[in-house]
Amino acid sequence: MDKRVIVVGGASGVGAACVRSLAQAGASVVSLDRAEEMGREVAERAGQRFLLCDVTDRDQVFGAVEQAATDLGGLDALVHVAGILVQGPAEDVTDDDWARAMDVNGRGPMLTNQAALPYLKQGERSSITNFASSAALTAYPNGAVYAASKGAVTAWTRTIAVEWAKFGVRANVVHPSASTSMLEQHLSKMTDEEKAAYAEMMRQKVPLGGEFGDPDRDIAPVITFLVGDGARFMTGQNIAVNGGYYI
Ligand SMILES: NC(=O)c1ccc[n+]([C@@H]2O[C@H](COP(=O)([O-])OP(=O)(O)OC[C@H]3O[C@@H](n4cnc5c(N)ncnc54)[C@H](O)[C@@H]3O)[C@@H](O)[C@H]2O)c1
Incomplete structure (x- = not known):
């Protein structure tokens, strides 16, 4: 695969597995994360590059995406994996909990997707893959604010799939269990x-x-498929990679 890819949240878990899987498939990857040490180690072990970036900071996001696209000589795909878990009974959710969850899980993908678009538009077969959660599709007791923030990225992705199709950009959202x-x-x-x-x-x-599931064996290969041209006719889809949980 000759794709040039930014993985946002590549320092650990599913994002780190995506860096490894895409690199193994032949893609060139720049990994972005706010966790610098782990992010750099994962990327360098996979023979790829790393840039420090907090997805809640608009200037950092636009700066890092520009730097990554320059380093890669263009951009074919953005995979936004970064997210946080915020838990607690719905009746105890504070304004701060709500703002934190929405900031990272909702506004974060909005910023990285916007920052990547000018570069993705230059190609003909580009894609965005965002990460939500089964919590966006079904009840998630003790995690209402997390569920709401993942509902936000799910709805956002469905709409950009339509708006940005004219630019040749596909957009799908993954609901993992790992x-x-x-x-x-x-x-x-x-x-x-x-x-x-x-x-x-x-x-x-x-x-x-x-x-x-296992991030490397069960989740990342699906993301590598979504980035590839084999998925060229897929957009706006909710893709649950969860062993059949919540069928
Ligand atoms: N693990 C699961 O079963 C599961 C289930 C449903 C949804 N998800 C979603 O899948 C994605 C990956 O989850 P994971 O289990 O690998 O989590 P993880 O905690 O292992 O990794 C999340 C990564 O996001 C990064 N990150 C968090 N906030 C950031 C910020 N503000 N700026 C930049 N980077 C930031 C972290 O540093 C970390 O590297 C998340 O969006 C998560 O909500 C995971």
Whole structure:
């Protein structure tokens, strides 16, 4: 694959797996993340480049995307993986929780997508892949503000798929389920009994394997496919990569 790709959130979890998978497929990648040390290590191990970027800072985002597109000699795809988990009962959500979740998970993709568009428009088969969550498609008790922020990026992606099709830019949104530090954060709030009940619920609800997926084996290859020209007729789609959870 000869694609030039920016992966936003490439320092850990699914984003790091995307950097590795795309590099292995032959793509040239610049990874962006606010976690500098880990981001640089992941990118360099995959033979790729890294730039520091906080997705909530408009100037940083536009500067980093411009730098990445210059380094890559153009841009064919943007994969925006970065996101944060904000949890708590809906009745306790504060203005600050709401602003934080929306800022990173909603405004972040809006900024990176806008910053990438002028470069993506120059190609003929370009794409954006954003990350939401099953929480955008189904109830997510104890995570209403996270669910709302992932609903925002889901709705945003569906609309840019239509608006930006005239520029030759496809846009899809992925709903993953993967064993990462975000899952650890989710489990860390639980007692041992709650963890056991959660594992049992996963066994019953995930037809393929009964648990969360592996970022490298189960999620990243789908992203590499979406970036490639094999997906040239796919846009505006919700793509759940979750072993059949929430069918
Ligand atoms: N792991 C899952 O099961 C799961 C389920 C549903 C949705 N998701 C979504 O998939 C994506 C990847 O999740 P993950 O599990 O790999 O998470 P992760 O926590 O392992 O990785 C998230 C990455 O985003 C980066 N990031 C966070 N805020 C940032 C900011 N302001 N600027 C720049 N970078 C920032 C982090 O530094 C980190 O490298 C996220 O958008 C997440 O919400 C994950």
